[in-house]
Amino acid sequence: MTVPGVEVAQSVLDAQPFSxxxxxxxxxxxxxxVVVRVxxxxxxxxxxxxxxxxxxxxxxxIALTFVGAVALGPRVLTSEFKINFLRPSGGETLVARGSIVSAGxxxxxxxxxxxxxxxGEEKLVATALGTIVTADVPPAGGHG
Known part of the structure; x- marks a missing residue:
């Protein structure tokens, strides 16, 4: 499977008013x-x-779904996720780093x-685990 580039992924986010x-x-x-910054x-x-x-x-x-799309393709949705807030967060930026635990x-x-x-100093403030599934939806951003 071809992994979309950062530009394609960003175009998907740019098409979402909330993002x-x-x-x-x-x-x-x-x-x-995946690395996503806010x-x-x-x-x-x-x-x-x-x-x-x-x-x-x-x-x-966003991060959970994008990394899931890398494994499964662009027609995916979040089925569920859980987040643990570990400490209050502030600073200049929030950065999410997502990875695959397992993919079928x-x-x-x-x-x-x-x-x-x-x-420049990072502090872990939250961690999340999610389930991403293939779905009968158009590919994200029309890509794929």
């Missing part, structure tokens, strides 16, 4: 994994000034760790 609102950027995409800004915080859990969950969903023909189990980045 655009987050400012999500794909930095790497390969069979080894700049931290005040509009994405909760009442204590930390990154809102919904933002972290959305970032996890129709289902992949994927993992994602989310880091808060401040002055």
């Amino acid at each position: 655009v609102l987050l400012g999500a950027r794909v930095e790497a995409l390969s069979p080894a994994g 700049p931290f800004r005040p509009e994405l915080t909760q009442h204590h000034g930390f990154a809102h859990g919904g933002v972290q969950a959305a970032l996890a969903d 023909k129709r289902q992949a189990v994927t993992r994602c760790d989310i880091f808060a980045v401040q002055a």
Whole structure:
């Protein structure tokens, strides 16, 4: 299977108004994994000034699904995922690194760790595990 490039993956995100609102950027995409970055800004915080859990969950969903699509092809959906928030997050950027745990023909189990980045230092703030499945849907962004 051919792995779409970062440009194709970014075009998929750019076609999703919510991902655009987050400012999500794909930095790497390969069979080894995916890296997605969201700049931290005040509009994405909760009442204590930390990154809102919904933002972290959305970032996890993006990374889990993209890495699942690398294994299964572009016609995929998230079937389920679980996220553990490990510590409050802030900083300059949130970075998600996703990888495959296991993949078959129709289902992949994927993992994602989310880091808060401040002055180049990363701190693990959340981890997620998801199930990505093939689905009778158009390929993401019309690619594939």
